[in-house]
Every structure is written in structure tokens, then in C-alpha cells.
Amino acid sequence: MNFSHTWLPFIYLYGLGGILFVSGIIITIKSGSFDLSRKAHKKWMWVLLFGFVWYLMMHALMTWAALDIISVYSVPIVLLGMVVVFIVVTLMLRKTGGA
Amino acid sequence: MQTFHSIGTTTDWIVMVVYFIVIMLFGSYFGRYTKNTSDFFFGGRRFSWWLITMSIVATGVGSHSFVKYSAKGFEHGISSSMTYLNDWFFIPFFMFGWLPIIVYSKIRSIPEYFEKRFSPSARFLATILLLLYMIGYIGIGFLTLGKAVIPMLPEAFTVFGMTLPITLMGAIMVIAVITGIYITFGGQTAVIFTDLLQGFILLFAGLLLFFFGITYLGGFDLFWNLLPTEWKLPLADFNQPANFNFVGIFWQDAIAGSIGFLFMNQGLIMRFMACKNVNEGRKAAAVNILFVLPISAIVVGNAGWIGKAISVVSPDIVSPSVSPDQIFVVVANIIASPGMFGFIMAALTAALMSTVDTLINATAAIFINDVYRPVQKFVKRNVMSNNERDRKELLVARYASMGVTALGVLAVLAFKNFPTVYEAHGYFHSTLTPPLVVGIFLGVFWKRFTPAAVITTFVGGVALMILGARYPGILIAPFDHGIEMNPDHPYSYIRALYNTLVCTGAAVIVTLTTQWQRKIISTIRGKQNQKMIMNIMVAITIMVFAIVLFNVSMLSVQVFATIAVMILVPLTVTYYVKYDENLNTNGLTAGSINIARNLFKGGDPNDQEGETVLVYLKRVEGDETVVHFSNKDMAKMKAEVGDLVYISDKRKWMGGLKSIHSVFGEPHDEDGTVYITPDQTKHGLFVDGKILEAEKEM
Numbered sequence A: 001m002n003f004s005h006t007w008l009p010f011i012y013l014y015g016l017g018g019i020l021f022v023s024g025i026i027i028t029i030k031s032g033s034f035d036l037s038r039k040a041h042k043k044w045m046w047v048l049l050f051g052f053v054w055y056l057m058m059h060a061l062m063t064w065a066a067l068d069i070i071s072v073y074s075v076p077i078v079l080l081g082m083v084v085v086f087i088v089v090t091l092m093l094r095k096t097g098g099a
Numbered sequence B: 001m002q003t004f005h006s007i008g009t010t011t012d013w014i015v016m017v018v019y020f021i022v023i024m025l026f027g028s029y030f031g032r033y034t035k036n037t038s039d040f041f042f043g044g045r046r047f048s049w050w051l052i053t054m055s056i057v058a059t060g061v062g063s064h065s066f067v068k069y070s071a072k073g074f075e076h077g078i079s080s081s082m083t084y085l086n087d088w089f090f091i092p093f094f095m096f097g098w099l100p101i102i103v104y105s106k107i108r109s110i111p112e113y114f115e116k117r118f119s120p121s122a123r124f125l126a127t128i129l130l131l132l133y134m135i136g137y138i139g140i141g142f143l144t145l146g147k148a149v150i151p152m153l154p155e156a157f158t159v160f161g162m163t164l165p166i167t168l169m170g171a172i173m174v175i176a177v178i179t180g181i182y183i184t185f186g187g188q189t190a191v192i193f194t195d196l197l198q199g200f201i202l203l204f205a206g207l208l209l210f211f212f213g214i215t216y217l218g219g220f221d222l223f224w225n226l227l228p229t230e231w232k233l234p235l236a237d238f239n240q241p242a243n244f245n246f247v248g249i250f251w252q253d254a255i256a257g258s259i260g261f262l263f264m265n266q267g268l269i270m271r272f273m274a275c276k277n278v279n280e281g282r283k284a285a286a287v288n289i290l291f292v293l294p295i296s297a298i299v300v301g302n303a304g305w306i307g308k309a310i311s312v313v314s315p316d317i318v319s320p321s322v323s324p325d326q327i328f329v330v331v332a333n334i335i336a337s338p339g340m341f342g343f344i345m346a347a348l349t350a351a352l353m354s355t356v357d358t359l360i361n362a363t364a365a366i367f368i369n370d371v372y373r374p375v376q377k378f379v380k381r382n383v384m385s386n387n388e389r390d391r392k393e394l395l396v397a398r399y400a401s402m403g404v405t406a407l408g409v410l411a412v413l414a415f416k417n418f419p420t421v422y423e424a425h426g427y428f429h430s431t432l433t434p435p436l437v438v439g440i441f442l443g444v445f446w447k448r449f450t451p452a453a454v455i456t457t458f459v460g461g462v463a464l465m466i467l468g469a470r471y472p473g474i475l476i477a478p479f480d481h482g483i484e485m486n487p488d489h490p491y492s493y494i495r496a497l498y499n500t501l502v503c504t505g506a507a508v509i510v511t512l513t514t515q516w517q518r519k520i521i522s523t524i525r526g527k528q529n530q531k532m533i534m535n536i537m538v539a540i541t542i543m544v545f546a547i548v549l550f551n552v553s554m555l556s557v558q559v560f561a562t563i564a565v566m567i568l569v570p571l572t573v574t575y576y577v578k579y580d581e582n583l584n585t586n587g588l589t590a591g592s593i594n595i596a597r598n599l600f601k602g603g604d605p606n607d608q609e610g611e612t613v614l615v616y617l618k619r620v621e622g623d624e625t626v627v628h629f630s631n632k633d634m635a636k637m638k639a640e641v642g643d644l645v646y647i648s649d650k651r652k653w654m655g656g657l658k659s660i661h662s663v664f665g666e667p668h669d670e671d672g673t674v675y676i677t678p679d680q681t682k683h684g685l686f687v688d689g690k691i692l693e694a695e696k697e698m
Helices: A008-031 A039-066 A074-095 B010-031 B037-043 B049-062 B065-085 B091-104 B110-117 B120-152 B168-186 B188-217 B220-226 B246-264 B266-273 B278-313 B324-335 B340-379 B386-415 B421-445 B451-470 B495-512 B514-525 B530-549 B555-576 B581-585 B590-601 B631-637 B678-683
Strands: B156-159 B162-165 B613-619 B644-649 B659-664 B673-676 B692-696
Touching: A008 A039, A008 B091, A008 B246, A008 B590, A039 A074, A039 B065, A039 B091, A039 B278, B010 B188, B010 B340, B049 B188, B049 B266, B049 B278, B049 B340, B065 B120, B065 B246, B065 B278, B065 B324, B065 B421, B091 B246, B091 B266, B091 B278, B091 B421, B091 B590, B110 B120, B110 B340, B110 B421, B110 B581, B120 B168, B120 B246, B120 B324, B120 B340, B120 B386, B120 B421, B120 B451, B168 B340, B168 B386, B188 B220, B188 B278, B188 B324, B188 B340, B220 B278, B246 B266, B246 B421, B246 B495, B266 B278, B266 B340, B278 B324, B324 B340, B340 B386, B386 B421, B421 B451, B421 B495, B451 B495, B451 B514, B451 B530, B451 B555, B495 B514, B495 B555, B514 B530, B514 B555, B530 B555, B613 B631, B613 B678, B631 B692, B659 B678
Parallel strands: B613 B673
Antiparallel strands: B156 B162, B613 B692, B644 B659, B644 B692
């Protein structure tokens, strides 16, 4: 398969998208509206970073599956595993007063 | 291209009619819980995140998605899902910038933000652009409805011996009339609950369709193996073909579309404002984007993927030449049984109508709030009682809704010649969102961004966009990333990059040259004939803008005219608009959210994290603005007198429907009891004997 159809869009999406995403975090932290000294906002930092990795993994797994590098069935399995991790960590943060 | 008519059976039509009646009754039932529309959308702030998350589904999924993503799924495969999976990049800006600002500043519409942050003239221009955006969106909605319904209708029908052909525009006009009736009976006040139900039904119907499709094909393995590799990839080819390429769609959808949807979709913003607090709004946005959108991507696109697989294995059943915008209806009809097909079509059309209704009402609200009231205020014709004014405004709102509906039908003409709804929508987003997106975005995140800069973005930016649309091969081509230009619809998607860049460029250059503008205006103010100078400047500005707008003369003259606009507009605004950076940005930029919270509360926020407490209500006569808890309960909540409190029915499944916001009054000694007035009880829809949950807000 052509690189311009497989990994170039992926690199562009998460390269440029990543720059925008990190800029958003930095700008909101610098402006004071995203205040990591507040426990509730620390939990949001986890959610934000998880969300980025979640989508990056989703696209990477789907591309691998399309190229027959992995089984298509492993895509939902890995993603479900990530959902479980997300729920567990979010609940732990909530128990420690992060929510 | 193969097109279809008269798809479906009588059973399907019966199911559709029953579905519409049930949805209207459901909406009307929950509508009785609301006192008025204004309270429901702007003052209520009562709902839990999960309720808002599901109600957003119908707004996002319902609006044209089934038709347009199935079309692209049929043409290009699983990469049709990419627009649903690229909304996370701007979420930090939304969660910690725009969302708290719209909630804490209590703005009722986006143009109102422009007035508070910049000036009334910025509000005026923002209103024009926003109305164009909303009416265009309504046009896209009508176009999709027409394309969804046409395959189910006969080619022509006979009345009194006359044969009348059914055309797309004819069907759209009939749909527009039915939509008007639907608004009247469905009721805007019940829209959140109607959308909540429809959100579930849409997801269910879409997943059901996928299940039927996979079963029809003989299992997932067969389906997957039928698709060629390039159809399985989640992202489109980087820069080809012209009508569906990754980089164009990235700029059109992930950038302009995502910011447009999150920052300037009035209907969506109303939903977030209905959340009980900012944190619940963040949860609603996060869950929606993280988990609901990936499911929605499958729900809306799978009919196209299934259609493609069937066309590979049985081209006699689904021909590869089927019109892409009809593939959803064609596939649904093949794989679903009679009745079930009617249910799927009913879910689709009802959700589309609900979306169009929401847009029409939101547009009418913008008209009343940002056109009618300011004009009335300007001409000072307000010598009437509140009741009289309300009645008059209601009448004007009804006329506005009718006018907006008619303009929405007219807007279809601008989009109906695009090959698919997807491309029409892409072109629309690329063209109309950049000026407002840049205005809102820089307004929120850049304190130095001035009224002169925002107005130049709206006027000069638009002038540059017009030039780009007129000379795409010269102006947009340098940004095309190798995409081939289609002369019929040049750069439908990548024009978003050019448009965003020129608007941002205009905004940044004017902001950075603010001191120069002030110096020039200060010099002009020192002259005796300053008014005459400014009048000449305004006249020249209008004249040079007209040169661009009406395509007078050659490109070089138009470029020169645009440069003149970019120089003269900021000077004119600097002269006429009174602006105090500190005053105008207080609580309206990301850097002043704490001031916004302070203004919202009317005092210093109390951010100590306390517990929630369970209480019974006790009705007492007294101050309507406060509620009273015991000393011990207030200590548990770490609350002080004057802090804000949210009280709701303990039953979580009610989603905050029965709740109020209030202020902590002086404490008493009766633990587990809240003293509230009969009016507060009525407003919160509380029932005696039911346990209430109270939490300190700030």
C-alpha cells in the first residue's frame, strides 16, 4: 500500500493535531483556567491525555488491521482493555479526592 | 448514476407515522416540566452530564450524518469515519476556555459575546455571519431530508387526472411545511428529552442495521474480506481524489468543523448551558467525543460499507453505480424487513427534523436576541408593558421562524448541485466558519485581540476569502498540499486552510499594529476637520470593499482594494469604537476565568472540596433567593453563607430534571433538613418525602 494512504495521514493527523492539542493544554494552564493545583483539574489532565492516546491507538490499530499486520478482532479487544484502564484509573482518582 | 423511487411498503409508512406521533407525545409529556424556553435553556442549568451527552447524539448524528457518511462509506470505505474521530485536539480549549466563559458570563448567544468582548458593531457583523451559517446549516438539513425521502416516494403522482412529477425541490418545500407543523406540536421546550430518546433510538437503529448487514453478508469475516485493503484503512489517501482526501478534510473538518461545532453551534452551546455546572458540561463533552462518537461513526457509515460489500459480491442487488446519497435507503431496504425499514427511516427523518427544528428555533432566537431587541432599543420604541412586549416578541419569533424556514429552503439552491451532501457540507463549513471561528478563538485566548482586529477579520478576511473563491488556482493553490483542483467545485475542503489563514493573518496583523492605528487616529483627532476625514475614510472603505464584493476590475485591482480594506477598517473602528481592554476582557477571556467565576457568584468562590449531603425538604416562607441548611450539614459541605448550592432529587436517573440552584442562607440546627420556600419547591419540581441531594457549587 501507498505510504500516502497508510501512515502519512496518520503522521499529519497526530503531528499537527498533537501540536494543537499540547498548545491547548499549555495555553489554558498558562492562562490559569486549567489549574493543576486543583485536584479536580488533575483528573481532567488524565482524561485529556487518555483521549489523545485513545484516538491515536484507535487509528494505529485500524491501520494495522487493514494492512493485515494484526487481526481485525484485536482492535476491539485492545480498545476495550483501554476503556477498562480508563474507568479503573478514573475511579481511583475519584477515591483519592480527584473528582 | 442509478437512482431509486417507491422504495418501502405500506407497513413502513404506517410505522413511520406511528413513530412520529410517539416522539411528539414523548416530547410534549416532558415539556410540561418546564416553565418557559428561556428558563429551560439559559437559566435552568439543571441537567446531568449523561442526559446532555445522549441529547447531543441526536444533534450530531441526526443531522445529515446517515446520508452523507453512508455515501462516503460506499465510495471510499471505512475512512468515512475519520471526521467522527478527529475532534479531540481542540477539547482543552473548549473545556477550559470557551465552556466556562459561556456559562459564567451568562451570555445567551454568540453575538452577545462579541458585544461584551468587543463592541456592538462586532456583534452586528457576527450576527450576520452567524445567521448565514445557521441558515446554510438549515439548507443542508433540508437537502438531506429531501434526498432521504425521495427514494421512498414515487417518481410522480396523479391528482385530478394531472400527473405531477416529484422533484427534489418540491419534496423539500413539502418537508419545510411539515417541519413547521412539527415545531408547533413537538415543542422546542421538550427538545432535550425528545433528542434524548432519539439519541438512543438512532444508535440502536444504526447498530441494528450493521448487525442485519453483517448477517445478510454471511458474517463479519466475509464482510471484512470482501473489502479491498484501501477501503479498510481508517484515513483517506493524503491528497487524492479531489472529492475525498485526508488533508483537505483535516482542515475542513478537524480544524474549521471541530471549532465551528464546539464553539459556534448555538444549538450545541444551549445544551452545554443546560448542564448543572461547568464540570458536568466537561463530562458531557468528554464522554460524547471519547466514546459516543466512535460508536456513531459505525452507526452512520456502516450502510455504505455494507452496500460496498454487497456491490462486490452481488452487483445485481446493489449496483456500484447507485447514487451515493441514496445508498443508505437502498441498503436499509434490502437488509431490513418491512416495518423495520420503516422504523429505521422514521428514526432518521424524525432526528433530521428535530435537528432542523432546533436550528430554526435557535436562528429565530438569534434574530430576536441580536437583531430585533437591539433595533428596538436603538429606535427606543419600548413604551409597552413586559406582557405586551413578550406577546409582540413571540409573534415576531413566529414570523422569524417562518422566514428562516423559507430562507433555509432557498439555501438548498446553493448546495443542491454538489455531487453529494458530504461535499456540499464540506464546502459550506470551509467557507462560512473561518471568520467566526478565528474571531471567537482569538477573542477567548488572546487578551490583546481588539475590536479593530475582529472587525477587520470579518470584513478584510471575508474580502480575502472572496478573492480566494474567485481565483482558487492562484490564491488557494499554494496551500493545496498537491490536491488536484476540480474546476466545477474547486478545493471544496482545503479552502478551509486558506480561509483560516487569511482570517488569522488579518487578525494578527491588525492586533500587532494597534499602537500605530492609535497614533494615526490620535493625529486625526487633533485636526479640526476630523469628522470629514473619517467620513471620507468610511466612504472609501465601502467603495473598495464593493470592488471586491462585486468583482469590479482585474485581480491586481481587487488585491489592492483588499489591502485598502485591511488598512482602513481598523482605523475606522479605532476612531468610532470605545474600548477598554481591561474592562472588556474581564471574565471573557481564558486568562480571566477566575474573575468570571467571581462575577458569576457575586463574591469570592469557595473551592474547598466538601461532601454532598442528603436532606428532606421543609417548606418555610422567607427569602426566595436563599435556602437554609443545618450548621453540621454546611460543615460537611464546607460551605459558607453566600456560597452557591445545587439541590436535586436523589434519584440519579432523573438526570437533574427536579433540581434548583440557590445560595446558602443563615444555618439552623435541624440536621438532614433544608428549609426552602414553596416557590423554590415548585420551581425545583420537588416532591414532599423524597430525599434530596445537596452539593456546594462554589
